[in-house]
Amino acid sequence: MKELARNLCPPVLWRAMSSARRVLLPPKAAGHPGGQDLELYWDEEMAQMLETWGDGNAWSEIQFVMANCKGSVLDVACGTGKVMSILSDAPALELHGCDISDMLIGKARERGIAQDRLKVCDATQLPYPDNSFDFSYSIGSLEHFTEDGIDKAISEMARVTRTGSFHMMPTSRSLRDEGWLKTYQSFHNCSPGWWVPRFARNFGDVRVFSSSWEDPISVGSWFLCWH
Numbered sequence: 552m553k554e555l556a557r558n559l560c561p562p563v564l565w566r567a568m569s570s571a572r573r574v575l576l577p578p579k580a581a582g583h584p585g586g587q588d589l590e591l592y593w594d595e596e597m598a599q600m601l602e603t604w605g606d607g608n609a610w611s612e613i614q615f616v617m618a619n620c621k622g623s624v625l626d627v628a629c630g631t632g633k634v635m636s637i638l639s640d641a642p643a644l645e646l647h648g649c650d651i652s653d654m655l656i657g658k659a660r661e662r663g664i665a666q667d668r669l670k671v672c673d674a675t676q677l678p679y680p681d682n683s684f685d686f687s688y689s690i691g692s693l694e695h696f697t698e699d700g701i702d703k704a705i706s707e708m709a710r711v712t713r714t715g716s717f718h719m720m721p722t723s724r725s726l727r728d729e730g731w732l733k734t735y736q737s738f739h740n741c742s743p744g745w746w747v748p749r750f751a752r753n754f755g756d757v758r759v760f761s762s763s764w765e766d767p768i769s770v771g772s773w774f775l776c777w778h
């Protein structure tokens with residue numbers, strides 16, 4: 552249906568409508584998180600945004616988070632592999648990445664990440680045996696999954712990770728559980744308290760730290776989870 556609308560619509564108008572989608576709709580207009588907005592992960596504009604969005608905040612912080620870690624690490628929903636290249640200076644880390652978008656994984660290949668370190672897959676069904684990695688992390692990703700997807704992905708990351716799993720995402724500035732907001736990339740804008748039990752069901756120790764990433768309605772939070 553969307554494809555048909557796109558074909559019938561003049562390109563300029565389609566682009567204008569796409570930009571308008573980026574404006575946050577009022578909560579009443581937000582749909583139920585029945586499905587993820589996945590098509591934008593095959594969009595060149597999104598791929599470009601993934602080259603810069605975490606500069607000076609989340610991407611600096613992951614370097615501190617991983618500073619004392621040694622061994623194999625899985626970047627879940629790694630996108631274009633930007634964070635993997637940022638961490639590639641750390642000789643003690645063997646970096647692997649996976650993402651649902653073959654287009655974004657292609658970009659990771661183009662930046663020189665070896666094919667055998669990358670997989671196209673759904674994070675809710677990770678194609679790795681139990682305890683395959685010493686550590687795992689995700690940045691700016693889980694909040695875009697459905698609620699069921701979040702629970703499955705966390706359980707999958709706990710399954711494939713031996714030691715610690717670290718996750719950064721926006722949490723609500725209001726500290727209220729605002730639910731699923733329909734934006735360019737729809738996402739859950741919820742309090743840290745909404746997230747903690749989801750991690751705690753799978754990890755023995757969960758700690759929350761502030762990230763310096765922020766926007767008008769959200770502030771970044773890190774969830775550092777240990778078995």
Ligand SMILES: C[S@@+](CC[C@H](N)C(=O)[O-])C[C@H]1O[C@@H](n2cnc3c(N)ncnc32)[C@H](O)[C@@H]1O
Nearest residue numbers: 592601628629630650651652673674690691692
């Ligand atoms: C906002 S991007 C963040 C990418 C990267 N972590 C970064 O820091 O730039 C969200 C990523 O989640 C990926 N993604 C979304 N749903 C997924 C799923 N169910 N399984 C695996 N990857 C998924 C998208 O393809 C996209 O690369």
